[in-house]
Amino acid sequence: MSEKLPSETIDLIERLLEGTLDNIGHERLMEMARQDAELRQRIAAHLEISTALDLLARDDAGFAERTAAHVMRIANEGEFAFADGVKRKIIRLRVVKALAAAAVVALAALPFLPKRAVEGERVALLLRMNKDNNVISSRPVHVGAVIDEPGGLYRLDFHNGAIVAIEGPSKVKVVSGMEIEMNAGRLNGWCPETAHGFRVKTAAAELTDLGTSFGVHTTADGKSEFMVLDGLVEVRKGDETLRLAQGDAIKSGVNQKMQAVDFDPSVFKNTWAFANGILSTRGAVTPVGPDVAEKMVHVESNEHVLVIPERRGVPFNREVRAEIIRPGSLPGSLNGDVKSIPPVAGKHLSTFLLRYNPVGVISEESFVRFEGEVTFDRKVLAIACKEEPLAHGDDVFATADWKSLYRGIELSQRFNPPDVVTLSEDRRTVKVVFYAGASTDDIRVILEDP
Template sequence: MAAEIPDEFIELLEALSEERIDEAGRARLVSMVREDASLRAVLREHFAVSRALASLERDDPGFAERTAAHVMKTAEEGEFAFAGKVTRRIARHRFAKGLAAAAVLTLAALPLAWKMLHPAKDVATLVRMDEAGIVLSRTPVKAGEKLTETSGLIRLDFHNGAVVAVEAPAKLTTVSGMEIALESGRLNAWCPESAHGFKVRTKSAELTDLGTSFGISASPDGRSEFVVLDGLVEVQKGSEKIRLEQGKALTSNAQDTLQSVAFDPSGFKNTWPLASGILSTTGSVIPASPDVPEKVALSEDSEHVLVIPERRGIPFTSPLEAEIIGPGSLPGTFDGSAKTMEPQAGRRLRSILLRYDPVGTSPEDYFIRLEGEVTFDRPVLAISCLRESLEKSDGVFSTASWTATHRGIELKQIDNDPDSVTLSEDRRTVKIIFYAGASTDEIRVFLED
């Protein structure tokens, strides 16, 4: 027979369920749970159902039946069994009939009891921004937290390194530090090695990341589409599993098997830059269109300087040459000579190109002035601006090879002012002014990953 449960404990829980407990009573209840291992054990045994009851929004036709069966069972336990005492008191105070129903209502009103025993952990940081990419707030997100977004973009930075950009309207739940349940909306995720195995569940299928960048769109009716921009994922629906490589896409719905569809990442034009660390761009500077890395690296545009993400997570084990290594301008603060940054054990780097590469070939005497800015989610470590330093880092950071007559910026021009690059005081915003024509003008920005 189970051990006697103190009347005080039962009365405090009853007060909690009826929302009439005061602060002193709440403190006493918490104290009793913390100090008495037997009470914790009883709670774990009899209130396992409360976690599910706290999540009644989920669609599960058998849930109510299983819950009722559990409560009926606990109501039939011995004279001193915890659930029996609770339900008898509730029946005496509130109901003459319907003991099981009363117990269900009481348990559903006690999610705090579960939380006291199993407090949710922070698993990510929610970053909110305005339309200009300025960060408005950073708030912790706990396991099991539901998010409903009606407009705009948000970003979830998981403690394991995964980055998830979400475009509203969207509904999702951060199930854990390694899993998201996407009810509806669009997201793009990047997962480093530390987050491989990260999962995203939709109503009709589940994606497991095997490295490193993917996009998912989900509609309320259960239809989902999965695209892989870099690396490899596994998509599962029931017993059906398909490994999906970069440049491939699948769709799923509630009825049919997984179906291959044409790879079209254009729908992720807003989330992909944000997941890549690009908070905002202005003027002639715009993010490249999402695609597999090799195609992004070869993007051309006759009217814009494209922001092109390159490799991430590169160990900083070799010297790095760059003309800009701090706030200031080139020309101006910096004279154009290359500075060497020595490697630092344990640090990892990533790079992003800012490149003007016109479509086709322009006449030699054709020039266009391009001015704009890009703001990143972290401080810039250094910027390579001239051909020699760019070529030295190509082998480690570039994702494709190409042939260009000219590279880098030009500090001496006959008919125009020199090109210029400026790094802001907070080291997060890069401003460029390019006088470009037939040649390729570009810089490589290094950030700590």
């Protein structure tokens, strides 16, 4: 083979992998490959190697240098030039970790593809999770796309702000930016004002969002359940329409009328956390089970620090007070003084509580150490750790009254080390070490919405 790929080709491939290559760029890449069989082979090899490295390297940028010598013999490219290129790509894609499997297949078969298939409007981004609840890939989704999954967890982030998390086995068709058809699967959806009217159609009935968080469970035999965790929805079957409010649930089938059933959102445990923006938890930190907001706040556990969603999409029109407003640890690199962040017009915030709330009454001499972390899908603006900033945010973010003798964490304890809260450098992961006893320990994590 000849020398390394031309710069123009590399640029087109990188844009293809990132999902930003437009029709003109795609046609240019196809034309270059058709005209040069040798170039076509090297494009396919480059794509295969880049995709494999992106999967294996993930958060380890040094992987590229350690693998470059072997890759060089396969791809016939300069050792460090190729490694640097891969490293740049890994860094650019660190958050989404996108894999262009479809692009690899398509370009590998270039001699048999005379032109690019016409795609519908791009309306969403698909994020895919692995069994450890880590995002492993993302790709754009267009109108008309059919997603048929035998299992696993994925999420559709629509450009209008709607978030839909789905657990397989599932089969979903994206009808438009405001409608999907689901023939099987468990789904949790959340819609801001910009996506009110979003529809989920099943064989049994059709749900229309009216500003809410909802769940839909449908099976291949046409049976469906619909329930509302927050807000309102309408469910229509033929000429019959029912309006459901928070805590309501119904079921229906192809040949069955809609009827009320007990509200039991436990089947949405996995999709609910993903739809709310919780990407992963580790150690003693775990998401609270799905329920209506007022109940989640009061859930008790002796074994875990619970991640509890509060309000979402709150306009940032008043100051935020918090001890942590930048990466670091408290106590440690951060001094614990309360800082004020002024409001920003047009911005919105969402909040989560990380709370240890023991079951019943525990002896004041009993202390247990909890350590764990949670990673969110968006950046943390601030973390309120003590009583004053927590109370300041209650009227804006809290979903229910909370009565406790002590609030926040202890930065100085007589018989134990201090509680510790750490915000990661990328501002997405919050790690806690709580030395908890008879009282609760809690912090409020304030996120910047997209």
